[in-house]
Every structure is written in structure tokens, then in C-alpha cells.
Amino acid sequence: MSIYQRIFTDVETKILSGDWRPGDRIPVEHELAAEYRCSRMTVSKALSALAERGMIVRRRKTGSFVASPQIDRTVMDIQDISTEAELAGHEHRFEILARKVERLGETEAQQLSEPADAEVLRLQCLHIVDGRPNAIERRIIMLDAVPRAREESFASIPPGKWLLEQVPWSKAKHVIRAVSADTVTARILQIERGEACLSLIRQTWQNGRTVTYVEITHPGDRFQFAGTFHPTAI
Amino acid sequence: MSIYQRIFTDVETKILSGDWRPGDRIPVEHELAAEYRCSRMTVSKALSALAERGMIVRRRKTGSFVASPQIDRTVMDIQDISTEAELAGHEHRFEILARKVERLGETEAQQLSEPADAEVLRLQCLHIVDGRPNAIERRIIMLDAVPRAREESFASIPPGKWLLEQVPWSKAKHVIRAVSADTVTARILQIERGEACLSLIRQTWQNGRTVTYVEITHPGDRFQFAGTFHPTAI
DNA sequence: TATATCTATTTGTATAGTCAAAAGCGGAGC
DNA sequence: GCTCCGCTTTTGACTATACAAATAGATATA
Structure with a gap:
């Protein structure tokens, strides 16, 4: 399993398990890079993939945050x-x-x-x-x-x-x-x-x-x- | 507009317009890199995004190919x-x-x-x-x-x-x-x-x-x- | 002929850096 | 008080490079 896949699934698991709740801040890229002993590019790839899926929201200067849970709106525009x-x-x-x-x-x-x-x-x-x-x-x-x-x-x-x-x-x-x-x-x-x-x-x-x-x-x-x-x- | 976005939309347009048809081979990464005067990493990012969306299929040694058109099966399991x-x-x-x-x-x-x-x-x-x-x-x-x-x-x-x-x-x-x-x-x-x-x-x-x-x-x-x-x- | 091995090509992952853009924050000046 | 300016943090885009994994096709071997 590649490093960026490991980061991806680790973060995803923490979100889905409720360990990290909506609005929580995710460690900044260089912290995760240090934790996983990899380059910032690798962390960035994992977090960008999570952002594309709507699991997290990323903003310059302020960091990355767990997004509010919601049924994939591309799937069907009914949820609640x-x-x-x-x-x-x-x-x-x-x-x-x-x-x-x-x-x-x-x-x-x-x-x-x-x-x-x-x-x-x-x-x-x-x-x-x-x-x-x-x-x-x-x-x-x-x-x-x-x-x-x-x-x-x-x-x-x-x-x-x-x-x-x-x-x-x-x-x-x-x-x-x-x-x-x-x-x-x-x-x-x-x-x-x-x-x-x-x-x-x-x-x-x-x-x-x-x-x-x-x-x-x-x-x-x-x-x-x-x-x-x-x-x-x- | 970033280079990899330009590559992404250019290839997407060629596919959606029917210019490149299902099964056609897409230029290999180093060819596109030369064409757009960018590094192979940038091309790779664009093509990987297209592959994730199911627009193209990538295989080592043989290259990247236009995928067969189909309604997104994650959307609804009915099409035909x-x-x-x-x-x-x-x-x-x-x-x-x-x-x-x-x-x-x-x-x-x-x-x-x-x-x-x-x-x-x-x-x-x-x-x-x-x-x-x-x-x-x-x-x-x-x-x-x-x-x-x-x-x-x-x-x-x-x-x-x-x-x-x-x-x-x-x-x-x-x-x-x-x-x-x-x-x-x-x-x-x-x-x-x-x-x-x-x-x-x-x-x-x-x-x-x-x-x-x-x-x-x-x-x-x-x-x-x-x-x-x-x-x-x- | 059939099978194993080598080789070249292409994608996949990762590094270590650079520069840029966005945006929060504090301070200077009014 | 308010506005503007510059500093700093964080993400975003990109480069040049390296090595690994997969595999089609050529070559060598039984």
C-alpha cells in the first residue's frame, strides 16, 4: 500500500469513525509529512483526493477541516x-x-x-x-x-x-x-x-x-x- | 488556468467531441509533456484525474486509452x-x-x-x-x-x-x-x-x-x- | 514448437525543492 | 474608531529527477 493511500485511508477512517468531527482541523501538511516521514507532495496528494470527494475542505492560510457529512449530492438530489x-x-x-x-x-x-x-x-x-x-x-x-x-x-x-x-x-x-x-x-x-x-x-x-x-x-x-x-x- | 487543468479539459474535449473515439490511444505522457512544455508529473496528474472519472483507461507499458462511454454507474444503476x-x-x-x-x-x-x-x-x-x-x-x-x-x-x-x-x-x-x-x-x-x-x-x-x-x-x-x-x- | 528469460516502454509513486496565491493578523497612519 | 500595508502561514502548482512495477514483444533455450 502506497504512502498516500495510507494517509488517505487513515484520515478517512478517523472521519468516518467520528474520531474527527465536522469542523475539526486536520494537521497541516508538514505535520502529516513529518508523522508519515514523507514529503509534503505525498500528503498533499492524499488530502487533495479527500477534498475532491468532499470529505474535507481546504483553505489557504487557515488549513484543512473535516467537512459536514452529507449524502453525495451528485448521486441524487434528495436527502432530507x-x-x-x-x-x-x-x-x-x-x-x-x-x-x-x-x-x-x-x-x-x-x-x-x-x-x-x-x-x-x-x-x-x-x-x-x-x-x-x-x-x-x-x-x-x-x-x-x-x-x-x-x-x-x-x-x-x-x-x-x-x-x-x-x-x-x-x-x-x-x-x-x-x-x-x-x-x-x-x-x-x-x-x-x-x-x-x-x-x-x-x-x-x-x-x-x-x-x-x-x-x-x-x-x-x-x-x-x-x-x-x-x-x-x- | 493551470497547466494540468488545460491538459485535462483539452483531452476531455477531444473525447466528448468524438475527435478521439473509444479505444483510441492517447499520446504517452512524455509526448504531452513536450507538447505543453511541462514536466511529466503535471501530465500524469491530469491523466490520473481523467482515469479516476472513468474517461480514460491507463495501463503500464501499453499506454492510456479512451474508455467506452457509459452513464456513471455510481449515479444510478439503470441506463439501458x-x-x-x-x-x-x-x-x-x-x-x-x-x-x-x-x-x-x-x-x-x-x-x-x-x-x-x-x-x-x-x-x-x-x-x-x-x-x-x-x-x-x-x-x-x-x-x-x-x-x-x-x-x-x-x-x-x-x-x-x-x-x-x-x-x-x-x-x-x-x-x-x-x-x-x-x-x-x-x-x-x-x-x-x-x-x-x-x-x-x-x-x-x-x-x-x-x-x-x-x-x-x-x-x-x-x-x-x-x-x-x-x-x-x- | 513451446517455454523461459531478457529488454524496452510506459505508468505509478515518491523526493526535495521553488515560487505563487490566498488570507488571517498586527501595526502604522489618519 | 477605520483603512491600508506588510508579515506570516498554509495550500496550490510545478520542476527535475529517481526508482519501481507491470508487461508487450523479442530473444534465447529446451
């Missing part, structure tokens, strides 16, 4: 409903419909590839954009991965936003489907039973452990996912 | 129905339902941000996977961007696959929605009218010019998009 809604200039609020701590059932455990008795926080949350129901969020948070969630009421901050601030992101899986609204969903979203809904399932990992699993169901006529992708310039 | 279906081990065939050359209408022109009188090839195509209708593809190909499409019948190769082989990709926009099947769509896909369908719209550009615009409609119960994304290692 409240942020998205506000960016688009809409009024957003939410209601927690249910919140309980329990253990994972057999079927779900298999679905998540997690042990059946794992303790989880189960949340159900309704998002309201511009006064109309916009999405139902059904979420499971693994309590061994995010113990702080046990004390959080989510009264003033939606779960998705809270998690993004708490947990550095390392891997995510998305599934997008079209489904017909069942009776319960239709009632909550104030739509007709059988209407087309867009369902997004996302499972997020940190260092191989599941952090959260969420299914977000939108009324099909009121929502769409959009993203522009291109090979970014240097 | 026939390739996807075959990779997943399904039997795939397709039928061209309509094919005509015409000029862009006012509404559509606005939607695509293209001049209203632009000549286009309009295609409608049904995809059948494992014997069942899987998707309707409604496609517009801009004939000034892809003149070769005028002579192509698409009898033996589906339009999506053909385009991927012809046109290098530079930018794409996706919109995913859930829609209820209208009468025509329902009849073609052999589903009930009003059933939930997953609609994917993709517009692809090359050097700022629209290449193609396509809407693919899947039966909601038979299809989903999935993708795993993580910060890739060096």
Missing part, C-alpha cells in the same frame, strides 16, 4: 425533506405520529441483515409542505449505532436532519418504486386509496453497521426526484 | 434496459411501435430548451422481459446532434443501447415520478388503467447540445430502481 423543501422555498413542518423503542422482528431483521434482537427506535413521521401532506416517513434507527437517538424526542428537528448532523455517512443503498396507496397511507396523505405513490427506501451504513433504514412515501402527483449528473470539472 | 435485463439474467426483446422523423412542436421545444423547428427522430418502443411487457420507451433523438440516427432502423438494436455506443456522454438529467397509467399505456403494458407506474425521464447532453430525451414508463409492481453509493477508495 426539510432541507430540500426549504432550499426550494417552501414552508415545511412535520409531525411525529409514532415513536417507540423496541426490538427488531425476524422478518425485518432479515431484510436489514441485522440480528433479530437488536434494539431500535421506530419512528413514523408526517411531512407537510405548504400546508399539504407531502410524505410519510417510516424509520428505524439502530440504537447500538446511534445511542444518542434514545434521548432525542425529535419534537423540533426532523429525524433525517438530526441523523445527518450526528452520523458521518459512509454508504447508502436506495430503492425507488411506484406503489399504490393502501388505506392507511391514503388517509394520512389525504389521497384516494389506490393512487400512485412514489416510495423511496434508503438504508445507510457506517463502517459496515446499519445506522438507519427509512421508507418515505410521497403522493405520486405531488412529488418527483430530479438530479443532474455530469463529469465534474477539476 | 436490454443491458440491464441481460446482466440480471433475464430474456429481453423489444418492438418498435412507431418511428418517424419530424420537427419539434412548440411545447416540447420549450420543455427541452431547444429551437422549435429542430428536426428530431421520434421513437416509441416496447420492452419485453421474460415474456411480459416491462416498459414503454418514448424517445426523441435530436438529428443535428446524431445525424447517423436517420439511417438506423433500430430493428436489431434498441435505441438506448445504440446511442450509448454512438455518443459519448457528458451530462444527463433524470426525473423520477410515480404516475397512474392512462388508457393507452395500460393497454400496451397489459395492466389496469390507473395502476401505479414508475416513470423515468432522462435528457442527455453532449457539449451543451441535447442528444436525446426519453421517458420510460414501467409497471410499478414489476420494477424498481436500486443503487448503492459510497465514497470510493482511491
